[in-house]
Amino acid sequence: GENVEQHPSTLSVQEGDSAVIKCTYSDSASNYFPWYKQELGKRPQLIIDIRSNVGEKKDQRIAVTLNKTAKHFSLHITETQPEDSAVYFCAASTNAGGTSYGKLTFGQGTILTVHP
Amino acid sequence: DADVTQTPRNRITKTGKRIMLECSQTKGHDRMYWYRQDPGLGLRLIYYSFDVKDINKGEISDGYSVSRQAQAKFSLSLESAIPNQTALYFCATSVGAATRGDTQYFGPGTRLTVL
Numbered sequence: 001g002e003n004v005e006q007h008p009s010t011l012s013v014q015e016g017d018s019a020v021i022k023c024t025y026s027d028s029a030s031n032y033f034p035w036y037k038q039e040l041g042k043r044p045q046l047i048i049d050i051r052s053n054v055g056e057k058k059d060q061r062i063a064v065t066l067n068k069t070a071k072h073f074s075l076h077i078t079e080t081q082p083e084d085s086a087v088y089f090c091a092a093s094t095n096a097g098g099t100s101y102g103k104l105t106f107g108q109g110t111i112l113t114v115h116p
Numbered sequence: 117d118a119d120v121t122q123t124p125r126n127r128i129t130k131t132g133k134r135i136m137l138e139c140s141q142t143k144g145h146d147r148m149y150w151y152r153q154d155p156g157l158g159l160r161l162i163y164y165s166f167d168v169k170d171i172n173k174g175e176i177s178d179g180y181s182v183s184r185q186a187q188a189k190f191s192l193s194l195e196s197a198i199p200n201q202t203a204l205y206f207c208a209t210s211v212g213a214a215t216r217g218d219t220q221y222f223g224p225g226t227r228l229t230v231l
Contacts, residue, residue: 001175009156034219043206043222044159089158093218104220105175106158 002027004092006107014115019080021110023090024072032093033066033073034104039086047088048075080114087111119143120223122207128229129197137192137226139207147210148190149220150174150182152203159206165190166212197230204228 003026031052036044091104161174163182207223
C-alpha cells in the first residue's frame with residue numbers, strides 16, 4: 001500500500017519567516033495530495049490540495065508544489081503568523097478500483113510553532 | 117450548518133469492556149471513515165465505507181469493528197478494549213467519486229482512555 005513520509009516532525013520559526021514542510025510518497029499511482037491543518041484541540045481541516053496534473057498551486061500565503069518524478073510534494077507558508085501554529089498533515093490518495101480518490105494515507109504530521 | 121458529530125467526546129473505560137463510538141453527519145455524503153490519531157503517527161485509517169452496503173478494512177482494523185446503520189451514521193466498536201487503544205478517534209466524511217480529489221470533513225474527535 002501507499003506510504004507517506006513527512007519531515008520535519010517539528011518546525012519552529014519567527015513570525016514573518018517562511019516555513020516549508022516536505023512529504024514523500026511511495027505509490028506512483030497516487031494523484032491527489034491534500035494538506036490538513038489541525039489546531040490544538042480541534043479537528044483537522046483541509047487548507048490546500050493539489051492534483052497530479054498540476055505542479056504548483058497557491059492560495060494567498062500558502063503554496064503547494066508537486067514533483068511526480070521524484071514522488072514528493074511540499075507545503076510552503078510565507079509571512080508566517082502566530083495563528084499558523086498548528087499540526088500540519090500531508091496525505092496522498094490512490095486509485096482503488098472503481099472507488100478512487102477517497103482513501104487517504106497521511107504523513108506523521110509536523111508541529112509548526114510561530115514565535116511572535 | 118451541515119456537520120459531522122461524534123459521541124461521546126470523551127470516554128474512560130476499563131480493559132476488556134466493549135465500547136461503541138458513534139458518528140453522525142448531516143452533509144449528505146456517501147463516504148465515511150474512522151481514524152485514530154496517536155502522537156507522532158499521524159492519522160491512521162481503521163475502517164471506511166463508501167456507501168451503506170460497503171465496508172472496508174483500513175490499515176489498522178484489528179480489534180475494531182464497524183456498522184453503517186444508515187447513510188448518515190457510522191459506528192466504531194471496540195469489542196474488548198485494551199490500553200493500547202487509548203487514542204483520539206476521528207470520524208470523517210467525503211462526498212465521493214465524481215470529481216478528482218475528495219475532501220474529507222472531520223468530526224470533533226473522541227478521546228478514549230482504556231485503563
